[in-house]
Amino acid sequence: ARPAMAFTWVMLLASITPLQAEAPPPLTIVMIGDTGTGKSTTGNALLQNATAFRASSGQSSMTREIHSGGTTWQGRDVIVIDTPGWS
Numbered sequence: 001a002r003p004a005m006a007f008t009w010v011m012l013l014a015s016i017t018p019l020q021a022e023a024p025p026p027l028t029i030v031m032i033g034d035t036g037t038g039k040s041t042t043g044n045a046l047l048q049n050a051t052a053f054r055a056s057s058g059q060s061s062m063t064r065e066i067h068s069g070g071t072t073w074q075g076r077d078v079i080v081i082d083t084p085g086w087s
Contacts, residue, residue: 026076027076028081029078033086035061036061036085037085038055041055047071047078061084061085064084
């Protein structure tokens with residue numbers, strides 16, 4: 001049986017490199033979780049772009065395959081990856 005509450009999990013993947021004068025590696029955020037928990041909406045909010053990922057207001061899945069988008073935050077590249085739901 002599935003739990004009564006569904007959650008969206010956000011995974012932060014960052015490369016650890018020695019301190020250097022070059023730009024830091026991009027911060028990669030992977031959105032994973034059940035269908036209809038707001039992964040695409042959260043990704044759009046992180047990118048400050050309401051249309052980066054197709055999102056719905058219901059429990060139906062809009063994401064059929066993996067998509068990614070990017071932005072820059074405080075001088076660092078950020079990559080957000082949206083994935084289809086688990087159910």
